Amino acid sequence: MGNTSFSKGLPSTLNAPPFVDNWRRKALIAGVVFAVIAVVLAFLGQGQDAQHLGWIHFWRGWLDGYVACFGFCFGGMALLMVQHLSGGKWGLIVRRPLEAMCRTWPMIVLMFLPVAWVGATDGRLYIWAQYSNWADALKKGLIDNDQAHAIRWKQPMLNVHNYWWFSLACLAILSFYSILLNKWSLQRDADPEPNVAYWRTKFENLSGFGVVLFAILLFGLVIYWVMSIDPTWYSTIYGFQYLVGEAFMVLPLAILTLIGLSKAEPIRSTFRVIEQHDLGKLCFALVMLNIYFAFGAFLIIWSGNSPEEIPWYLDRIRGGWGVIATLDVIFHWLIPFSLLLSRDLKRIQSKLTVACCVMIFAGFWDLFWLIEPSYRDAARDLRLSWGILEYVAVPAALFCFWLVYYFWQLTRRPLIPTNDPHLAEILEHDYVHA
Amino acid sequence: MPLPEGVYCLMAEFETPTALVHAAHEARKAGYRRMDCYTPYPVEEAAEAIGFHRDEVSLVCLIGGLLGLAAMFGLETWIAVWAFPLNIAGRPYFSWPAFCVPAYEWTILWAGLSACFGMLALNGLPKPYHPVFNAPNFRNGATSDKFFLCLEATDPKFDVAGSRSFLEAQSPLSVVEVEY
Numbered sequence: 104m105g106n107t108s109f110s111k112g113l114p115s116t117l118n119a120p121p122f123v124d125n126w127r128r129k130a131l132i133a134g135v136v137f138a139v140i141a142v143v144l145a146f147l148g149q150g151q152d153a154q155h156l157g158w159i160h161f162w163r164g165w166l167d168g169y170v171a172c173f174g175f176c177f178g179g180m181a182l183l184m185v186q187h188l189s190g191g192k193w194g195l196i197v198r199r200p201l202e203a204m205c206r207t208w209p210m211i212v213l214m215f216l217p218v219a220w221v222g223a224t225d226g227r228l229y230i231w232a233q234y235s236n237w238a239d240a241l242k243k244g245l246i247d248n249d250q251a252h253a254i255r256w257k258q259p260m261l262n263v264h265n266y267w268w269f270s271l272a273c274l275a276i277l278s279f280y281s282i283l284l285n286k287w288s289l290q291r292d293a294d295p296e297p298n299v300a301y302w303r304t305k306f307e308n309l310s311g312f313g314v315v316l317f318a319i320l321l322f323g324l325v326i327y328w329v330m331s332i333d334p335t336w337y338s339t340i341y342g343f344q345y346l347v348g349e350a351f352m353v354l355p356l357a358i359l360t361l362i363g364l365s366k367a368e369p370i371r372s373t374f375r376v377i378e379q380h381d382l383g384k385l386c387f388a389l390v391m392l393n394i395y396f397a398f399g400a401f402l403i404i405w406s407g408n409s410p411e412e413i414p415w416y417l418d419r420i421r422g423g424w425g426v427i428a429t430l431d432v433i434f435h436w437l438i439p440f441s442l443l444l445s446r447d448l449k450r451i452q453s454k455l456t457v458a459c460c461v462m463i464f465a466g467f468w469d470l471f472w473l474i475e476p477s478y479r480d481a482a483r484d485l486r487l488s489w490g491i492l493e494y495v496a497v498p499a500a501l502f503c504f505w506l507v508y509y510f511w512q513l514t515r516r517p518l519i520p521t522n523d524p525h526l527a528e529i530l531e532h533d534y535v536h537a
Numbered sequence: 538m539p540l541p542e543g544v545y546c547l548m549a550e551f552e553t554p555t556a557l558v559h560a561a562h563e564a565r566k567a568g569y570r571r572m573d574c575y576t577p578y579p580v581e582e583a584a585e586a587i588g589f590h591r592d593e594v595s596l597v598c599l600i601g602g603l604l605g606l607a608a609m610f611g612l613e614t615w616i617a618v619w620a621f622p623l624n625i626a627g628r629p630y631f632s633w634p635a636f637c638v639p640a641y642e643w644t645i646l647w648a649g650l651s652a653c654f655g656m657l658a659l660n661g662l663p664k665p666y667h668p669v670f671n672a673p674n675f676r677n678g679a680t681s682d683k684f685f686l687c688l689e690a691t692d693p694k695f696d697v698a699g700s701r702s703f704l705e706a707q708s709p710l711s712v713v714e715v716e717y
Contacts, residue, residue: 398634405635410626417627 178349601651
C-alpha cells in the first residue's frame with residue numbers, strides 16, 4: 104500500500120482478449136447441440152415406458168439447470184458483495200468476472216418463466232400445484248394421506264399465486280442489486296479522484312445488507328423451487344446448503360475464467376500465483392463448509408429418530424440411489440478435498456483447473472440427487488431411462504447458453520478495476536508479498 | 538529397595554552450547570553412552586550428539602487411536618444392531634456413516650491420552666527427586682545460562698579419575714562430582 108511506483112506498469116490493454124469471442128462461439132455450438140439432444144431424448148422418453156415421462160423429465164432437467172444457472176448468476180453476486188465487504192487482493196482480481204456473472208440476470212428471469220409456467224401454473228413439477236384440490240386427489244388415490252395433509256396445511260404458502268409473486272419479487276430485488284453494483288463499479292473507475300473511503304463505504308453499505316437479504320431470499324426461493332417438490336418434508340438448513348453450494352460452483356468458475364484469460368493481457372501480468380493460491384485456499388474452505396452442512400444435516404436427521412424426516416434420505420439411498428449418493432460424496436468432497444490439500448496443486452494452473460472442473464461437475468451431480476428422488480415415481484427407484492439423461496442434456500444446454508451470455512458480458516468492460524488501492528499490489532512482482 | 542549410594546555422575550559445566558555439543562561429541566566418540574545434557578532451552582544438536590534415538594511414543598499413540606476407533610465403532614454397532622435396535626421408518630440398523638463422528642472423536646481422544654500417558658511412562662516422569670540438583674552450580678545455572686554434561690556412574694567406561702580428566706580436557710568451567 105502507498106506504493107506509487109509500480110514494479111510493472113498497468114497492461115496496455117485492459118479489455119478482454121479476442122479469444123473470448125471464440126469461447127462464446129464454442130459455448131453457443133455446445134448449447135445448440137445439447138438442446139437438440141434434449142429434445143430428441145424427450146421424444147424417445149415419451150415413447151419409452153407406460154408413464155410417458157419424456158417431457159416431464161425435460162422440465163425436471165430444466166429446473167435442475169435453472170437452479171444451477173441462478174446460482175452462477177446471483178451466487179456470483181453474493182460472492183461479489185462478500186468481496187466488497189472483506190476487501191483483499193483476491194477480491195480485486197475476481198471482481199470483474201463476478202460482475203459479468205451477475206449481469207446475466209435478464210437471462211435468469213427469462214429461464215424462470217418456463218419453470219413457473221409448466222411447473223406451477225400447469226402443475227407438472229409440483230404436486231401441490233397439480234393436486235391443489237387435495238381432498239379429491241386423495242379420494243381418487245392419486246396422493247397418499249401424508250401428501251394430502253402437507254398440501255392442505257401448506258396451502259397458504261404453496262399455491263400458484265404466491266409462487267409466482269414471491270419468485271418474481273425476489274428476482275426483481277436481486278436484479279436491482281446487480282444493476283446497482285455494476286453501475287457503481289463503472290462510476291468508481293470513472294471517478295477522477297480515488298475517493299477510496301467514499302467508494303468503499305458506499306459498496307460496504309450496499310453489500311452488508313445485501314448479503315443478508317440475499318441469504319433470506321435464497322432460502323425462500325429454494326423452498327419454493329426445489330424443496331416443495333416433496334411437500335411432506337422440510338429442513339431448516341436447506342437454504343444454507345444452497346448458499347454454500349452456489350459459492351462452491353461460482354468460485355471455481357471464476358478461477359477457471361481467470362486461468363483461461365491469463366493466456367493474454369491484461370490478466371497474464373496481474374493474475375499472480377499468490378492470488379491464485381489464495382483463491383484455491385478459499386475453494387478448499389468451501390469444500391469443507393459444504394461437506395460440513397451436508398453431512399451435518401444428514402447426521403442430525405438420521406440420528407434424530409423422526410420417522411417424518413428419515414424417509415427423505417431413504418428415498419435418496421435405496422433402489423440404486425445409493426450409488427448416486429456415494430458418488431456425490433466422492434465428487435463433492437473426497438476428490439476436491441484430496442486435490443486441494445496440496446499446496447503445490449493450488450499454485451499450478453493446469454492442476455487447479457482439474458479441481459475446479461470437478462467441483463462444478465459435482466454441483467450439477469448434487470442437484471440431480473436432490474431433485475429427481477423428490478418425485479414419487481423416482482424415489483427409491485433409480486430407473487435408467489432416456490428421460491434420466493435429460494438431467495445431463497438440459498442443464499448442459501442451459502449452462503452453455505448462460506456461458507454465452509456471461510462471456511459476452513465479460514468482453515463489455517475492462518477486466519481490471521483501476522480505481523482501487525489494491526491495484527498497486529497486484530502490479531508488483533510475485534515474490535514481493537510471497 | 539535400598540537407596541543407591543555413592544557417585545551418581547561427574548558433571549561438567551560449560552559457558553556456551555557450542556562447547557557443550559563439542560564435549561558431548563567427544564564423550565560419545567570416547568565410548569561413553571550413559572550420559573545426559575542439561576540446557577536452559579532445547580538444543581537439538583546436543584540431543585543428537587549424545588545419540589538421541591526415536592522412541593515408541595508415536596506407536597503407542599497409533600495403537601491408542603485405533604483402539605479408540607474400534608471401541609466406539611463397536612459400541613455403536615452393538616447398541617444399534619443388537620442391544621437396542623430401533624426401527625425408525627425403515628432406517629437400516631447398521632448405518633455406519635452416522636457412526637463415523639463419535640468413532641472419530643474417540644480416535645482423537647484415545648490417541649491423545651495414549652500419547653500423553655505413553656510419553657510419561659516412557660520418559661519416567663514425574664520424577665520428584667533427581668540427584669543432579671545436589672550440585673549447587675546446577676541449581677543456579679541449569680535454567681538460566683549454563684550448559685551441563687553428565688557422565689553417569691553406571692556407564693561401564695566410567696571411572697572417577699579417568700572420566701574427570703577426560704572432562705577437564707574439554708575445557709569446562711568446572712567439573713563436580715554429584716552424589717546420590
